[in-house]
Amino acid sequence: MTRKTPQDLRSARWFAPDDLRTFGHKSRMLQLGYDEQDFRDKPVIGILNTWSELNTCHSHFRERAQDVKRGVLQAGGFGVEMPSLSVDESFTKPTSMLYRNMLAMETEEMIRSHPLDGVVLMGGCDKTTPGLVMGAISAGVPLIYLPAGPMLRGNYAGKILGSGSDAWKYWDERRAGNISDAEWTGVQGGIARSAGTCMTMGTASTMTAIADAMGITLPGASSIPAVDSGHQRMSASCGRRIVEMVWEDLTPEKIITSGACKNAAVVAMATGCSTNAVVHLIAMARRAGVDLTLDDLDALGRITPLIANVRPSGKDYLMEDFYYAGGLRALMKQIEAMLDTSCLTVTGKTMGENLEGAQVYNDDVIRPLSNPVYKEGSLAVLRGNLCPDGAVIKPAACDPKYYHHEGPALVFDSYPEMKKAVDDENLDITPNTVMVLRNAGPLGGPGFPEWGMLPIPKALLKQGHRDMLRISDARMSGTSYGACVLHISPESYIGGPLALLKTGDTVRLDLNARSLDMLVDDAELARRRAAWIPPEPKFERGYGYLFSKHVTQAGKGCDFDFLETGFGRTAGEPDIF
Structure with a gap:
């Protein structure tokens, strides 16, 4: 492998020439209190930090950024911390998903416009992993993803x-x-006792595991609890390793291949992943030029056993237990035969080399293939006249009696309407009813909010019922569970078939056949289609307007069409210095 020289560094364009522009760059670095020997002829490492006082998952990132800097300095690099948009699912309304692409755009442009040779991406809460990674893939410089890590177990x-x-x-x-x-x-x-992400196998742990399996974290980094001292050591190791990656010119396109994306999908299925994995993994893959589809994910789901006994798909354990049982490396070792172990990773070694020596220390937490939690993977993709472009269900997290179900629809056009109805103890509803929420997709929500786990109506709760079939064009939290069909596509807001469903229509789910249909004849659907009136636009200005004009549907990852690989060339590197 040919190593870069200091003259080859991207940052050298800012700092090496003897001209007026370089004078300006250097004088401003001196203004910050740095000497030229601090940054000249060294890899400049951007530490993209999504810390915020309103992002509880990342409340420890101020300190972790210093650990990364320490590692960068030890390896002979120059680390600069740069604040990035911090999106979290607890406080960001209507949903952080509305702003995932904004984070991706910011990440790409921050890297492109600054003298950075490599980046450490600090994220963890649901949308920060795909947002940071998507942007950094497009920017093309060496990257390492640093996962926030799960919080400690809750207790009451x-x-x-x-x-x-x-x-x-x-x-x-x-x-x-x-x-x-x-x-x-x-x-x-x-329920939330420390810094870190949700300690169930929710979207946060799903997405950091996907990054780990994709080869863009240090091996097993996704499993380390946020407040464990091992997390500090891992952060410093990220700093040391990214400097070497710059000299090696180990860029994302050498790591995020079709094989790496398949590894990520297989691992996601084996962990009992969040349904949100579908949207984010497809978007990340497409940024890397990999055509990963819903059908690919369903095919992998049919042959990948779920072996992580972690809530909500598992029954007994949480992410802290998963870490003590051996973590993601141990799980991947169990399914090694299903993985492409030749894939290169950020370590400079193959995935197979990274898995050497991994062991399971508790085979009830990380099950052997002979005793899975669920014989197939976490997710299934449905199609039918309600969802011709696909929908998603998490079979392992719902009552099996709903795998084959037929019942009358109860349709709600908005979240407030649904929320009011479910608290009505006199609501006309039975356990066989199929609750439906529409106008909650990427455009209808707006932003594809986590409204898909519709609350069980109080009338049924008082009868002892705790699950029922629910369908929506929304998403749901990765920590959710139940018989919920999500991501109905095309969404109702743009005239998808869900917009034509009426209360009282019969809905049929057949999980084995991977089908979801409304039992309404074509002639009646045509009449309803002719009478359908498109809703008023949600946005008339600003970022929301941009989002509404360019976001793709769920099955294509909800990225902006103009950001996908192949849409067109970028402006490239800055050429005015």
């Missing part, structure tokens, strides 16, 4: 709590009248 009254999953469970019990104010307050105070 001697019971282990899982973020998200137990919130939904206890909320249903509270709505049913089974939880007191004091108990609810206790759960609220005990």
Whole structure:
């Protein structure tokens, strides 16, 4: 491998010439208190930090950025911390998904417009992983992804709590009248006990595991709890390794190949991944020029057993237990025969080399192939006259009696309408009813919010029911569970078939056949189509207007069409110095 010289560094264009532009660059570095020997002839490493006081998942990132800087300095590089857009699912409304592409755009342009030779991407909360990675792929400089890590287990009254999953469970019990104010307050105070992402296998842990399996984190980095001292050591190691990657010119296109994307999909299925993995993994792959499709994911799901016994797909354990059981390297070792172990990773070694020596220390947390949690993978893709371009369900996280179900639809056109109805104890509904929420997709939400796990109506909760078939063009939290069909595509807001469904129509789900249909004849659907009136636009200016004009549908990853590989050439590197 031919190593770069200092003259080959991208940052040398800013700092090496003897001209007026370089005078300006150097004088401003001196203004910051640096001496020329701090940055001249050294790889300049951008540390893209999504820390925010309103992003609880990343509350430890101020300190971790310093750990990365320490590693960069030890390896002979020059690290610069750069704040990036911080999007989180707890506080960002209507959904952080609306701003994932904004983070991707910012990441790409920050890298392109600054004297950076390589980047460490600091993320973890749901949309930060795909947003940072998508942008950095397009920018093309060496990258390492640094996962925030899961928080510690929740705890209340001697019971282990899982973020998200137990919130939904206890909320249903509270709505049913089974939880007191004091108990609810206790759960609220005990469910999130430290810095870090949700400690269930929600979207955050799913996406960091995908990054790990794709080869863009240090091996096993996704499993380390946020507050474990090992996380600090991993952060410093990221700093040291990215400097070497710059000298080696180990860029994303050498790592994120079709094989790497397949590895990521297989690992996602084996971990009991969030349904959101579908949207983000497709978007990341397409940025890398890999044509990963819904059908590819469904095919892998049919042959990949779910072996991580971690909530919500598993029954007993959380991410801290998963780490102690051997973490992602141990899980990948169990399914090694299903992986492309020749794929190159950020270590400069192959995935197979990275997995050498990995062991499972608790085979109830990370199951052997002979004893899976679920015989197939986490997700299934459905098609039918309700979702000709696809929909997604998480079979392992719902009651099996709904794998084959037929019932009358109860349709809601908005979230507020649905929210009001489910608290009506006199709502005309049975356990066989199929609850439907529409106008909640990428354009209808707007932004594709996590509204798809529709609350069980209070009338049914009081009868003892805790699941029912629900369908929507929305997403749901990765910590959610239940018989929820999501990502109905095309979405209803743009006239997809879901817009034509009426209350009382029969809906049929057949999981084995991978089908979802409304039992309405074509002539009646044609009449409804002719009468359908498109809704008013959600946005008339700003970022929302840009989003509404260019976002793709769920099956293509909801990226902006003009950002996908192959749309056209970029402006390239800056040429005015």
